[in-house]
Amino acid sequence: MNEESIIRINHFQDEKRIQEIKMLTKEKKRKDYEGEFNLFKKWCSLNHYAIDFFGAEKYLLHEVEVKGVRLNTMNRKVAALRFYLAEIQGHIESEVFSESVQAMRDLYNFEPYLEKKGINPVTFAMQKEEALSLIEKFNTDKPEDIRIYAICLVNLITANRPSEMIRLRLKDFDFSRREVAVKLIKQKILHRKRLTVEALFAVQRYISSFKLAPDDYFVGKLDKWGNYSSIQINANTYRQNIKKWINVAPYTLRKTQITSMHRNKADLATIARQSGHKSVQTISEHYIKLDSTDLDDYI
Structure with a gap:
């Protein structure tokens, strides 16, 4: 040839x-x-x-x-x-x-x-204990509550954006490594985030309760009869669901986790690894704001 x-x-x-x-x-x-x-x-x-x-x-x-x-x-x-x-x-x-x-x-x-006009609604960071208390009320044996508890807890711990939550599948969770692989839409990469033992246990209960398969969407959709469908809902629907369940926006959970990590002395690079931010400058400018309580620790 x-x-x-x-x-x-x-x-x-x-x-x-x-x-x-x-x-x-x-x-x-x-x-x-x-x-x-x-x-x-x-x-x-x-x-x-x-x-x-x-x-x-x-x-x-x-x-x-x-x-x-x-x-x-x-x-x-x-x-x-x-x-x-x-x-x-x-x-x-x-x-x-x-x-x-x-x-x-x-x-x-x-x-x-x-x-x-803004990309995200105005949100605030709350005390992490307060956020956990809002989520904890769904820590029951009812299947619907088990689902809500797992979704909200994972959203808080991972500091995921709504666009990232709706794309999660059960196969993205690595229980042995205590991680979840998250598709970062803006950066167009797959990013691994850490999970707490409590969050993993909540996910396992959710899987068992609804008999979910690896390819099923983590959030999915629940009809009025409590039947789960592996459907990728849109981000707006997800925001509305979180607001209905715990009366805060998903970005409040995101800001709460980031602020909590900062108050626990995590450096910006570590926070960025969990939140999925490409720039640590974004975290310092838009997420971490010292209040009078924080200042008292340094004066």
Whole structure:
């Protein structure tokens, strides 16, 4: 086989691999955006709109003005609608739709939308003992409580973001090493976080109670009859669930764990290993704030 033939074969193999990567990327996007697109389809059905870019424009306006979604949520909905309508269903995006989306984004620069522009809601750090007491009330023998207890405790100990919690599967937990492998969305890496013995025991009780399989989602979904489904819920639903269960936001649990580690004299690098922060500067600027009680320890 001459050199020219080898080059042609290599080019063919490279092109084939590129196409495979494109297909994998497209399939991942399809799965990631499926929930958002289903919400749109349901809204169109209830309000008698066609499932196209005109219906998408009306749906987004409703989400922004009636439901008051945050800017990052609106942007995710736009991405989901564009992907499904254009790449899956073959609709051509109109200039009017693009202009409407930009106009809705511009709304977040003005009151009363300005407060919804931030990526995360305003949260606070509480005493870790207080957070644990809120979670502890679910430490019962009821299956629903066993699930809530495990989810909330893992969220607190790992300082996970909502986007990380909803992606956890049972196979990500390593009981022998007392760790859980967490997919960090922003950094696009798999990061191992430590767990307490109590958290691992809670996860084991949860697995046993619902007879969960390794590929099942850790959070998943529970219907009103208490039946578990291995479904990746969206981050907003997860936030609402945590708020309903313990009356605090998931980011409060995250900030609480980070602050608690700092008060227990952990250095910033150690805190970053558990929280998954890429920059220790982010921790010092946005999470750790000395209050008068902290100052008393040093004066």
